[in-house]
Amino acid sequence: MSDSRIRKIVIVGGGTAGWMTAATLARILTTRYCEITLIESDEIGIVGVGEATIPQMATFNRMLGLDENQFIRETRGSFKLGIQFVNWGRIGHRYFHPFGRYGLDMGGVSFHAYFLRMHQAGEAPDIDEWSLQAKAGQMDKFMRSIDAGNSPLSDIAYAFHFDAGLYARFLRRYAEERGVVRREGRITGVNLRGTDGFVESVTMEDGATVEGELFIDCSGFRGLIIEQALKAGYTDWSHWLPCNRAVAVPCASVDSWTPYTRSTAHSAGWQWRIPLQHRIGNGHVFSTDYMSEDEATAILLANLDGEPLAEPRTVPFTTGHRNSFWEKNCVAIGLASGFMEPLESTSIWLIQSGIARLMAMFPDRGFAPAGRERYNRIMLTEFEEIRDFLILHYHATERTDSPFWNYCRTMEIPERLAEKMRVYREHGRVFRENEELFNDTSWFAVMFGQLMQPKGFDPVAEVMSLEETRDRLAHIRQAIANSADYMPAHREFIRQNCAAEAA
Ligand SMILES: Cc1cc2nc3c(=O)[nH]c(=O)nc-3n(C[C@H](O)[C@H](O)[C@H](O)COP(=O)(O)OP(=O)(O)OC[C@H]3O[C@@H](n4cnc5c(N)ncnc54)[C@H](O)[C@@H]3O)c2cc1C
Known part of the structure; x- marks a missing residue:
């Protein structure tokens, strides 16, 4: 050597x-x-x-040569098909940011362009119908992909809670x-x-x-x-991402294990809910400029599914x-x-x-400095791209019910994000920039989910007649519904494959 x-x-x-x-x-x-x-x-x-993780975690585990079932068993983990966002666009509204893709791109045109056309014609109210992850998530179902030809079951994207x-x-x-x-x-x-x-x-x-x-x-x-x-x-980056503290507490599990993380917005931040086999992880992420720690803790404790299993713990961050x-x-x-x-x-x-x-x-x-400089440049870009996606959740909201949301809704945002939002508002177009982590499905899920209204749909979607678009979307929706029906309950899948001892 x-x-x-x-x-x-x-x-x-x-x-x-x-x-x-x-x-x-x-x-x-x-x-x-x-x-x-x-x-x-x-x-x-x-x-x-x-x-809570994203699907790339499975690649990491594979690189180490870990057995996935053993990993889930030993970390008392569960599976995650996406994130359910509650009260983010407006109080009472919810949406799902799924892993994987919506529907099928057709003729080189993205699925969400066709979807938006139908949606704006008043015929496709709910994007979740075209995501197996969102659909199965709502039904508390989970399985890994199987070899099933063109069926959506051949390509199930998932991550883990542990x-x-x-x-x-x-x-x-x-x-x-x-x-x-x-x-x-x-x-x-x-x-x-x-x-x-x-x-x-x-x-x-x-x-x-x-x-x-x-x-x-x-x-x-x-x-x-x-x-x-x-x-x-x-x-x-507190001026863009103003939350600076979390109060966390585990609570007792409930019967049904949701295969997704839930994020519920409150008046000065949001609460996570992460179901594991032996407990549910919960935390309230908030800004101390807008809420006291006592109030944040009280809100957290009032919104648990089961008995708290420990004293709430505070984690400050910038x-x-x-x-x-x-x-x-x-x-x-x-x-x-x-x-x-x-x-x-x-x-x-x-x-x-x-x-x-x-x-x-x-x-x-x-x-040699070249390697270090490249590392620093690439990591910075990665942080900035993720930052912009996070800011979108806070900024694109209709909420006017608290000073926190008024600040987030009206704050100045980075130009790269502002441009993405301008482009979406015209024709509902979304793009993945170079190698950025979040793809066009994620950008669409959150922009649409946060109730951003494009003025029109992508004109290229008119390459297909309205009748054919309607038929094809109905076909895909049915295939997804059938696939979700076929899947076992999340808890049952874990019981059969990777249950932790005494879970
Ligand atoms: C509220 C909150 C929620 C989060 N939720 C998620 C999530 O859902 N998904 C996700 O991907 N990430 C999440 N994260 C981030 C995630 O927790 C961290 O990325 C991850 O735990 C890695 O932490 P760490 O190893 O960098 O630091 P730590 O876990 O803090 O480990 C630091 C280590 O350094 C050691 N150490 C420190 N000082 C010394 C010393 N003087 N001498 C010897 N040892 C020392 C400590 O003993 C410890 O072993 C969350 C973070 C926060 C704050």
Whole structure:
């Protein structure tokens, strides 16, 4: 092996970010290539929230070679077909942001163009009829894709809900079996090299030092190395994403397991509901500029499905990102790199993406700036694209019932989002920009769901006659309804395939 390769990697932090990173490095680089040490402090603990994901998570699990049923069993997880949004466009209104696609694109024209034409003719009131995920979600049904030809059952997109603490434990076992060394204890100092300010080692509470050549900062919001030692700086996005605190509490499970996350808007934020096998995770994300913590807690406790199983816990945060995700020989991953609030379950994806991009630009001991600069540029773009999608939920609303919603509805928004909204308002067109995470289905689901009204439909949809469009849409709707009928109940699917012990 070449002499300049990295020989020692130190991962600081053992939350979801730390163990996902350790597991990947152990899998891809292996500990024959370099030593991998992970330091975590049981006393500090992990943030312990972050339990809903997007479909890309399955790719991560596959890359590690994990058995999906075992993963669900061990994390007491469940399946997710999308997110149900309640009270977002207006109080009393709800919509579903499904994974997968709506209907079928036909003749090179997107399905939602045809749908919008019928909708504007008053013939297709409900877009959910054309999404198997939305339809099955409403019926509490779930199964994985099967080989069923052209049937919608051949292509079921899904993600997971899981217990974050159990997931970290699961990945810890995976990583330790592959040679990752875990050190327990609190880090009290970060030692920088005099010549160039690179990180040389960290000092533990007991006086021991742990040296490394590449440091991965997964220490959570505190950013132990990236911020406290390397002073990367933070860009604050609170003016666009004003929620800055969450109060979280688990509650007892109920009979039916909904295969989706629910997000219910309140007067100064929103509440998540994430069903697991052994409990339901709940949290109220809100802005302290518009609501007190006591009030937010009272609203949360008044809107639970079952008995609370613990005392409510508060997590403060500031939406935004580090000015530099990779600084000198330290790469920040997870909450240490930034946080944009959990509305679309994107943080674990950003961990996954950060790890993948680090592997694509993996340095040697020369730490040439080009790789680092590219990493920082790409991660920034990714944060910004997700940020714009999140802002859309707050901004495109008819709600006028509270100062919080009045602020969100009238705030200035980033130009890229403003342009997307202008384009949609004309002909209902939506686009996926380059490699952005959310595709045109997602943009359409949320713009339509938030009650944005386009002036007209895409003129290209007239390539098909109204009669034929009507027939084809009816056919697709029927195929989706039949498929949803065929699917087993979500709870039954889990019972047969991946039930946790005593769940
Ligand atoms: C309210 C809320 C809801 C969320 N919901 C979702 C969601 O639904 N979906 C999603 O994808 N993401 C969600 N997230 C984000 C998700 O929780 C995080 O991305 C994920 O848990 C990763 O956290 P982490 O590992 O970066 O940090 P943490 O879990 O905070 O881990 C930090 C680690 O660093 C260690 N550490 C810190 N300081 C020291 C020290 N001095 N010495 C030694 N060790 C130290 C700690 O012991 C711990 O092991 C949510 C976040 C919040 C705040």
